[in-house]
Amino acid sequence: MTAHKSRTTDPDEIRHFAKDSAHWWDETGPFAPLHRLNPVRMGFIRDVLAPDAGGSLRPLAGLKILDIGCGGGLVSEPLARMGADVTGLDADDVAIGVAQTHAEAGGLDIRYLNDNAEDLAGREPGAFDCVVALEIVEHVADIDLFIAAIARLCRPGGTVIMSTLNRTPKSFALGIVAAEYILRWVPTGTHDWKKFVKPAELAAAMRRHGLIPARSSGLIFNPLTNSFSLSKRDLDVNYLMVAHKPETKKK
Template sequence: MRTGSTIDAAEVAKFQAMAAEWWDPNGKFKPLHMLNPCRLDYIVRQIAAEFGRDPGSERPFAGLRILDIGCGGGLLSEPMARLGADIVGADAAERNIPVARIHAEQMGLAIDYRHTTAEDLAAAGETFDIVLNMEVVEHVANPLTYLSACHSLLRPGGLMICSTLNRNPKSWLMAIVGAEYVMRWLPKGTHDWSKFITPDELYDLLRRAGLDPVDRKGFVFNPVTWSWSLSDRDLSVNYVTASIRR
């Protein structure tokens, strides 16, 4: 893999060290396992609405080519493959790829996993109907350059779904103090609060990258029910956006 210009080596090293734990629901990626049903609900709804698909059908996303950038161990790639999509899972952390490949093989799923970057895929002329860009943009060295590469990977009319963390005192308390120090869901230092991005900042970056933002929602954790839900109003910590390449 040729190193892309937005790769932050220190960020990649963090996820390299945790690669073997991707599929342990009680391990270092427990927060993503808990969040995954909520993420999938949003993703499936947005894709179905944009491409006129019936999510209740057997393979609703058949014929759609999806890139899961920053795929990790494949927590999103595998459900998308089950829904019939042609999936490329890409990650800059090399050790994530064999973990993802082995798990997909065990599940009987054909997923094209690659150790590569958004920039290298764009340089190779790859194009997709959908780019899943989940919890990645806060880990790159240059968000605008990275999102511009993601724009290049979308066909006209293509959809990008991008989630990240808001930057405010509440997100510092919840995502860093709470998740890393109190609950110990993540290793200390997993996130850098200064790299978090507000919703308005992300919308501005998306537009500057050539994308048209069309929706945003919050992911809200309920400590009583121990579950996540989507919110139209509360984007204070985790949130997700949908944007289109016109």
């Protein structure tokens, strides 16, 4: 294995997203689907990390959360507004610049890093209560190395929340053909169907690195409301997966 293949980041993927980085906060631009996904994703994360928070405006207060593949900060910002101590990580320096500028304009204190997961894991192992990696695993160069880094970054007793696209005929039809060529939701070439990850594959990778998969949920789009919702049964296209890192056993 060459040094390049040992990295989690894919230079072609970084270049593809970097050309649109100025548009991260344009709700009708190339990242519009992520804006549509955000309400249901944030609700899911809140329910996982703070199920008893009720109507608290800062249900994630006291939690250190790492947002891997943060892009322009679409996930990092709402996590910070819910009270979390957030670190956003992305290999695209242009996106990091956009994220920093937008956070500062909104008065949010978020630490943004232009780096990759495995290098950060070497410097800050076990530093985070929760590691979030949404819509990123299908873009990395080495999934196994990526999951290993995530597991190392998460503290014992912590939580990992990931979302990605399933590799099914339905995801090819909706996630590639419809989204990229018919509806033009995202730029052509955004996704490679061969890099989509089946839930069983993601769960197996988590287990290999000491994480315990605990919960999965599908994300389905309703064209009538132009919004996404959770589904316990339909994981055919987009889905979320939660895993826990066991507490360290006392000797």
